[in-house]
Amino acid sequence: xxxxxxxxxxxxxxxxxxxxxxxxxxxxxxxxxxxxxxxxxxxxxxxxxxxxxxxxxxxxxxxxxxxxxxxxxxxxxxxxxxxxxxxxxxxxxxxxxxxxxxxxxxxxxxxxxxxxxxxxxxxxxxxxxxxxxxxxxxxxxxxxxxxxxxxxxxxxxxxxxxxxxxxxxxxxxxxxxxxxxxxxxxxxxxxxxxxxxxxxxxxxxxxxxxxxxxxxxxxxxxxxxxxxxxxxxxxxxxxxxxxxxxxxxxxxxxxxxxxxxxxxxxxxxxxxxxxxxxxxxxxxxxxxxxxxxxxxxxxxxxxxxxxxxxxxxxxxxxxxxxxxxxxxxxxxxxxxxxxxxxxxxxxxxxxxxxxxx
Numbered sequence: 001x002x003x004x005x006x007x008x009x010x011x012x013x014x015x016x017x018x019x020x021x022x023x024x025x026x027x028x029x030x031x032x033x034x035x036x037x038x039x040x041x042x043x044x045x046x047x048x049x050x051x052x053x054x055x056x057x058x059x060x061x062x063x064x065x066x067x068x069x070x071x072x073x074x075x076x077x078x079x080x081x082x083x084x085x086x087x088x089x090x091x092x093x094x095x096x097x098x099x100x101x102x103x104x105x106x107x108x109x110x111x112x113x114x115x116x117x118x119x120x121x122x123x124x125x126x127x128x129x130x131x132x133x134x135x136x137x138x139x140x141x142x143x144x145x146x147x148x149x150x151x152x153x154x155x156x157x158x159x160x161x162x163x164x165x166x167x168x169x170x171x172x173x174x175x176x177x178x179x180x181x182x183x184x185x186x187x188x189x190x191x192x193x194x195x196x197x198x199x200x201x202x203x204x205x206x207x208x209x210x211x212x213x214x215x216x217x218x219x220x221x222x223x224x225x226x227x228x229x230x231x232x233x234x235x236x237x238x239x240x241x242x243x244x245x246x247x248x249x250x251x252x253x254x255x256x257x258x259x260x261x262x263x264x265x266x267x268x269x270x271x272x273x274x275x276x277x278x279x280x281x282x283x284x285x286x287x288x289x290x291x292x293x294x295x296x297x298x299x300x301x302x303x304x305x306x307x308x309x310x311x312x313x314x315x316x317x318x319x320x321x322x323x324x325x326x327x328x329x330x331x332x333x334x335x336x337x338x339x340x341x342x343x344x345x346x347x348x349x350x351x352x353x354x355x356x357x
Contacts, residue, residue: 054079054206054238055100060109062095069095071261072109077240077254080232082225084252085242086342088354091258093242094134097210100240101131114205127155130204132195134211134242140184144175144194147183148201155202169197173227189216196224200231207231209241213248225251244354246342257346264349269342276340276348279317283310283324284333291331298327306353313340313348 055077062070070092077083085093098104100111102122110117116124138147148166152158157165170176173193183191192214199207207228213221225248231237241248249255249269256266265272285291292305295312304311314320317337325332346354 052079053077054081055083055111055113055240057096057100057111058109060096060099060106060111062092062099062104062106069261070099070106073258073261073263074109075256075263075266077238079238080236081253082228082232082239082241082251084249084255085240085258086244086249086255086346086354087242087258088244090260092261093244093258094210095261096258097208097242101129101208102126127202128205130199130202130207132192132199132207132209132212134214136191136195138183138191138194138198141182143180143182144170144186145179147194148198151198152201157201165201166197169200170194173197188214189220192216196227205236205238207237207239207241209239211243212241213243213245218247221245221248222251246354249342255342257342257349259346259350259352265345272345273340273342276313276344278313278315278340279337280340280344281312281314281317281321281324281335281337283312283335284308285310285328285331286333287331291328294328295324299323304347311347313344 053076057073057075060070060073061068073092073096085096087093095104099106100113100118102118102125105119110119112118113125114128116128118125139150142150145166148169149162152162152166167176167179170179173196175190175193175197178186178190183194186194192212196212199209213224216224228237228239228241229251232239241252243249252269254266254268255272257264257272267275283291288305288308288310292303292310295301295303295310301312301314312320321335321337324335340348343354346352
């Protein structure tokens with residue numbers, strides 16, 4: 001199928017759900033620099049102008065030698081939005097993350113965060129973002145509180161106010177009883193919570209997160225997304241995250257799908273799935289390739305054989321299932337009908353599955 005490119009440890013998850021502490025006036029002032037009396041975006045329903053975008057990426061291109069990692073990627077992110085970059089390994093997600101985090105300089109193009117250029121004004125950008133890397137950036141020999149304290153020093157925070165901020169964040173992430181624990185003794189999921197606490201220490205306008213739920217079980221992962229939603233609602237924090245996980249991407253307000261360095265499509269998860277305009281039939285067969293070819297020959301519709309299954313996109317799929325069962329007696333072991341997923345969106349646009357084992 002031809003590609004189309006868009007223009008343009010683990011503890012329960014409950015602690016993540018209680019990040020609801022900032023007043024709306026402070027939230028909006030911190031997010032936009034406007035008067036505290038101004039109404040924040042999302043309350044009035046006003047759609048911001050292009051100049052109001054908290055993140056703007058324009059024609060970003062990057063190469064590793066001869067390999068093109070990003071190919072003229074362009075998109076914008078509204079304030080107080082959870083925005084996901086979805087794609088398989090090698091799609092360019094982490095490269096784009098590093099550019100937005102001011103760690104790489106693009107060969108072509110421009111990106112701004114809260115009005116500051118990620119190349120020309122890196123210091124200003126770094127003061128406005130919080131970062132959580134895919135790989136741990138903690139000092140394993142220090143305690144949890146010591147890690148946050150030293151991170152705070154990098155932002156000029158000191159004394160009792162810094163300690164109070166650290167303790168507050170750790171309590172919200174269910175780590176109040178771990179302040180004196182050395183990081184090396186924590187499970188991977190608990191270390192991830194410490195990373196997220198660090199990212200919030202400087203009161204960032206934008207969180208930039210690379211595969212943020214690494215090391216978290218499904219319950220904690222759902223709780224983490226609740227945390228981002230609470231930050232958006234109560235403090236106006238924008239979150240931009242990379243992911244290859246369907247449930248994480250589905251929880252975002254908008255997503256951009258990347259493949260081989262190109263922006264394939266962008267929109268809300270619901271709109272992208274609805275754009276397929278069909279249900280998805282999945283069949284388990286003894287000979288998937290043979291059955292897929294027979295379906296195409298007999299019914300004149302495309303059928304895909306992959307991963308031991310046959311996949312068909314079809315309107316009113318429930319009406320078509322009896323015809324399939326009758327046409328292939330004894331060959332179909334199981335058959336399911338469902339609404340499209342984001343993986344189906346990726347397959348529909350690229351002809352390949354999203355997840356690369």
